[in-house]
Amino acid sequence: MSTRRIALTVNGTRHEAEAPVRQHLGDFLRGTLGLTGTHLGCEHGVCGACTVLLDGRAIRACLVLAVQAEDRAVTTVEGLAPSPEALHPLQAAFCANHGLQCGFCTPGMLTTLEEFLRDCPDPTEEEVRVAISGNLCRCTGYDSIVAATMEAARAMREAAA
Amino acid sequence: MKPPPFHYHAPRTEAEALALLAELAPEEGRILAGGQSLVPAMALRVARPSHLIDINGLPGLDRLEVGDGQLRVGPLVRHAMIRRESVPGPLGALLDKVRGHIAHLPIRTRGTVCGSLANADPASEWCLVAATLGGAMLARSMRGDRMIAAEDFFQGFMTTALEPDELLAGLHLPVLPEGTRWGFHEFSRRAGDYAQAASLAVLEMRAGTIAAARIGIGAVEDRPRRLPEAEALLTNRAPTADLLRQAAAEARATLLPTDDDPTRPALAETVIRRALADAAGIELP
Structure with missing residues (x-):
């Protein structure tokens, strides 16, 4: 299966990893980066559970390919709080x-x-x-x-x- | 719920994208813009493109420009970028209102106006706007550019006049003169859902009478279109509640809904009447 190596920033941390081109961003965040805070419900853009911020804008992580997040900044629910001690x-x-x-x-x-x-x-x-x-x-x-x-x-x- | 395998291309220039599209279109190569319709269709396996040509990395395609009496919407202009302040006059207010009816917040940040037009869902709000206002689509390929008028562009259920090797490179809409009156109404079962019926009415008023009327209907037939009989009924008449009711009833009689949902003609008549009432500034339930 066709894959690409991508680099992106997630919750302020730079990551570099291999992603199958057909993998959506939600599966990449959960499976490859282990950030399981992003939930996957319907995987066709209807339920909204997988919503994350891409360069600060809310998007469906199931409707964006992981390879499309190359060089972009992603914020997941794990990155919303200002510090480990405080909540958003x-x-x-x-x-x-x-x-x-x-x-x-x-x-x-x-x-x-x-x-x-x-x-x-x-x-x-x-x-x-x-x-x-x-x-x-x-x-x-x-x-x-x-x-x-x-x-x-x-x-x-x-x-x- | 995972898309079937495909090859992914991320061209860096528009010329490269058009060359890829010309080469790969015969093998089911498709443009990937916002992906808010194509990607779910792939997840559901109703679309199986062998190649995706991703235009999101191309510079300069997200422009929203006004000049020569026209608004030009580039292929990477997202729904969320259509704001009252970015388009002058009544057209800006009209598009701002319509934007709020398109899906949900996280879809609007990513989905594109041109993508909706190319997808040509009969319930698409932007398709209704293009058809009602007499918009034109800029189709671009290695073979050159051509403009396609909205009435020729929409050819049926999710079918357009675009050739497989053509990129929809822009939507052109006429800027509406100051004083143009408009109304937009749609009925959907839940906020952000597909419309069951949608109507846009645009009235040009002169000395208390309707000098010109444009009335469009979407989500009822296999494509959005204007309603010439109802428009003719209104022209050169003073808008009254009775006249608007009559025009909406006239419009309903000319509709050929694509399904036999018994509520659809009534919903169509209602959204047309409400769009007209808003445009005319008349209180009408």
Whole structure:
């Protein structure tokens, strides 16, 4: 099978590895780099669990080939927290508001919302619901996820003020 | 859910990409742009290209330019790059509204406008915009460039006038004059889902009457198109609630839906009526 050697930055660390050209970025992150925080659900772009940030923009890791991440910077859920001791405000708010139940959708929710709150720091609940409309939570815990996002947005606005 | 094996090419120049496409098109070689339709189709094994020619590394293809009364959208312009502030006048506001209806945030950051046009899904919002506004597609190959008008470009369900060796190198849309009124409505079961029916209406008003009307319908027939009967009904008339209702009903009567979903004609009529009402600034449920 055709493979290519790729170099990319993931969560601030430079990696170089061999990737089959048909391998998507999600499998590369999990299988080759061992970063299993990114979850793979549907693998055809519908469930949103595998969402990661590519050069700071939320993308589906199942719809980008690993070889397309050559020389790019990827941030996964493992890279959201500012330090090993502190949580990202979204992560802290998800904990406080029971925003995770089984946790499968959480990495995709967090990465999607990270970009969303950068673009829209003072959202309405309705805007949050639309923002996560491409992220399926099979526990249907959307109310707590929305509540957590509103709290995180408040905390981030206060920290920036 | 893994794509079948293929050969991957990452050309560094557009000329190299076109040469690869000319060489590999006969062997099912395909352009890979945003990949938000092609890659899932490959994962589901309904598309099996033997070669992918990835244009994401090509410089200068992500330009959004305005000049000579036209907006030119390059082949690597992502949905998310279409913003009100990047396009002047009513066209900017129109495209901004439409963008919000395209899939979800992480799809819009990656998927491209030209990719949607080349994919030609009947429910695609950008295809509806191109068909309604009279857009033109720039097709490029080793053989040269040619412009294809929207009405010739969309040829049926996911079928376009592009030849296998042609890259869709741009969408050209006419910039709308100040004062142009427009409305866009779509119905989908969930936010970001494929539309069940979508309509775009554009009205040019003069002294309280409709001087020219463009009404488009998408997601109902095998391709998006304008609705000339309804447009004719509105032309040179003052917009009233009754007239708009009548135009939407007229439009419904001319539709040939591709399926026998009994709700579709009613949904089509509703989105047309709402798009017209928004364009005319009339409250109409």
